[in-house]
Amino acid sequence: MFQVLLAASLLGAVANAYGAPGVGLVPNGDFEKGNEAGDWPVGWAKPKEGGSWQTEGENRFIRLSSTSPGAMIMIYQEIPIPAEVKAIEVKWRHRITGLKKGTSDWFDARIMMEFLDGQRAKVSPGPKVPSFRKDVPEWTEASVQFLVSEGATMLKFMPALFQVESGVWDIDDMSISAVDPEPLRVEAAERAAKAAAAMEKRLAGKRAKASAALQQHGDLIVDGGYTKPPGKKAKNLVDEEGNRYLRLESKEPGKMVLDYREIDLPEGVEALSLGWKQRISDLKKGEKSWYDARILLEFKGADGKVMKGKPAAPYSQRNTEGWVERSTEFLVPKEAASVVIMPALFHVKAGRFELDDFSLKPVDPAVLVAKQKEREERVAKSKVPVEADDQTKWPPMLKVKGNRLVTVDGGKEVWLQGMNVASLEWSVRGEQVHKSIVVGLEQWKGNVIRLPIKEDYWFGKDMGDEGEAYREVVDQAVTLAANRGCYLVLDLHRYRAPKKEHLAFWADAAARYKDHPAVIFDLLNEPHGISWEVWRNGGFVEERKKEGDEDAFLSAEEKLHNKRGFESPGMQAMLDAVRATGAKNLVVVGGLDYAYQLDGIVDGFGLKDEEGNGIIYACHIYPWKKGWQKYLLDAAALHPILLGEVGADAKKMDFMPHEMQEDAETWVPDILGLIQEHRLNWTAWCFHPSASPRMLLNWDYEPTPVWGAPAKEAMSGKAFPMGKLR
Template structure:
């Protein structure tokens, strides 16, 4: 995200009056376990429309495929859904599992949601059936115990995070298994230290990291500050240099201990820029600059690489959101600056290009996976393949950021500009989000990336206003915002 966590007025796509969740209760007798339970919640309602989520738990034998049915009592009509194949005939609604969440093991849960229109009374469904079996009711005591074996397959990620490398267009572990990076950003390390308030924004102890893992995330992107890592004189000693480095190392260790991939990223950097779209006039690393600086950025990455070169689980994201295209009018000049650095038109300081930073990482002896974002705040990857930096280790991935207010924020743009990149290298959406305090846009992004087995991480695991951050949580125990619930439920559905 290209703005710091401060009140910022952003355009809101629509007004949604969020309601308290309306949950259908389970009515089984005390001590009995229903064959299946369904939690139905209205998560948002407005004039003529509403949004709902359902969480299905299978308490019977494992199901190789699942289908949920229920009837609306009023004039509701499903218009669009996610995490399931939704259809409606008359008042009867059907949700069937997708190819990636179609199996539902014994005791497993899956979440899905939909948008719908309504008129009259938006009454919640009274009854649900999973594959024909009534849910939320006392099971028949004469039903024999299930005999089907539990589903086989890899268990949820746990323990130490795997070492990663690039294989064709995939990130894979040492055994060659594909590793999609699906998780969150944990902002704070890029701004707290340089502003003199600390190192992290909010807790990063084991309980706080476990709360991220409990969303079934398998990756955490950690934005960093160049000057704090290097311990430059403008940073308070208690928040910079060795103290900062050790704090980062400790957080990385906690993230990996919960089986999650840490993505270390240079967010704010040195260099004075006051041109088009400048975030600040300060020479210091107090805002997003259009490109990394040649004075300190290579040293930063050489030091980070040296620190983590023995840890192949760590991924390096070279620079948060380049925007040399805002400083120059020529796309050729912008992409050349992005790759080669040096003296770039419109940028008064000497620039470190992506090739310089790749060279700094590899020169330190690190073979870790490297991510590089494109132009327009990492939203433009149209010429990324043509200007791709050379990586002697062959472990380079493309990074992409997308919010609902970006230029490239539609399936047609993704098909024309992202698909060609994903056909050559691993593609990771390092930041995904929206400023609506809802998740309709991120649902679309996740679906597009899911369909192509690509990676994405939501912005951000911080307790800010979801319309100005945007923030995924309202508390560090993992309580989601109305925006964050979409990512949480989706991750849990992918890995129940």
């Protein structure tokens, strides 16, 4: 970088209200005085290539010569702008020969200029950029004038042959001077007024046309948006049995396939309802989680520029069974002149996205405004101040003693009672995770949180930060629990059998929370569909022949991945991966049949843990599970048990026959009585208003009558009598 210094004496003598008109801001603008080496004019930066100092008769000038097609030949200067200078004129003589533009229209001969402020940030608007695309065979004078933008203290000045194919640019008598800003201000104001009037006229015409279309057709999109004159070809449109619709098809993995249409809006539209039909087939998501089939939406102002703030893009990540109807509603900014609708296969690996019968109609904004206000209030209420670790408040480290959990120091028994705070297994940001932890521990009197997480998010799959933000959310969850003297069970929320990628997760997570007294490791959410031998020691897990219960909660890609056969390292290897880090933390290990059956543990398939604080065996129990004595209580007589998931809903689950499920009204009191009778550790499912069996009616943490309320009472000390076994 070369900075041209302004000689104070040049301006001091003639400064006035707008600077020093005619006085140069750069020295040696005629390029006559050379540097010590005698090869370049003093005070001017030399290009890295393609620059020379030429002589014709008694005249000296700078020559920029293209060295190769596409090369950037540029002089880079930084020129301080005195505070009193409000307008600048750049004047020069030049000659251009053999100029051929580059591969883009703006690859030509030009003087690029930008303003910088005192912190070297770019200031807008920038100066007008003079550019030349044709030869100027004889020496010719040129000039440009511009106002100095507010806050600008420096002018970046860059004459350049900008990636041209070829050409020579001779430059001489360069003058950069302060000028009277008033004529430029008047001219700019007149130009702006004229442009504003023209823009207003165009906008009024578009709004009138849109209003007429709405009046005539009752819709801002006529005939679904895909009519065309007979025989005329239209991009992405297909005809099928007399029906014309849009078809987007991915023919190259990762490539964006998009349709663009801009719809003008009538005056006074505050909210819109967009409806359409869609059919999706052979869809395979792209490398990132949001690379799917979606409709991108944005607004444009009267100036034609995209506005800040966009409606949420409705998206689909699964195939549909034929045509399905979809819709979305959104508020419209007052300044919006049009809405842009862009159906897209957004960088998918493969797929076909077909759309038809688009409709765009104004709607009453009141409901949307109320929902937006409710969301904003909920977000504000959900915020929890970030806490630093306070080890003076942390709970004691636990270990196994017989079939109980006791403190490492002192041997005092601890009975874990709490809830699952879900959402980090399906959302990288989570849904009120931290707020729920605080409410669950402080208001519901729990002393443990089970936190389901996902290894893909932990390692940052499909994320630009390699999972750092996700891990920080988990870190803060640990801190919030620990600072309240409570525990957190870190649940790897996966199914079926351990996989190699799960070993990598536990090696990383166990090292991160090694010997943290509040953290307990739940190695795998719900094993199922394998033998006890494979469960413990590993082996080949065959391709699944039928759907599993978890398919109701998985994406199409996850279901396919979960179905395939694979070599499992087994649960002992998972435990060994934790202990290899040196972490002694308690581990939770779920049995078979979706972590319900623990009879295999009684029969000799328990894990070995010679280096840690011991194993808690997990049982997930719901109203359709029978055989409590065989599958749960026999193991509970020998080992500590965590009912890692337990609960019932007034509305029975749809992924299994309703007649298999006991009514919550009879089941809930008996399961709570069982828990209390045998002092079983438990984390209720689920402290979320949308994850059934739900404990919450809403994000005000109002308990559901059939499950949330009794569970809350049990955690607060209410006794439930032991009922009959199932």
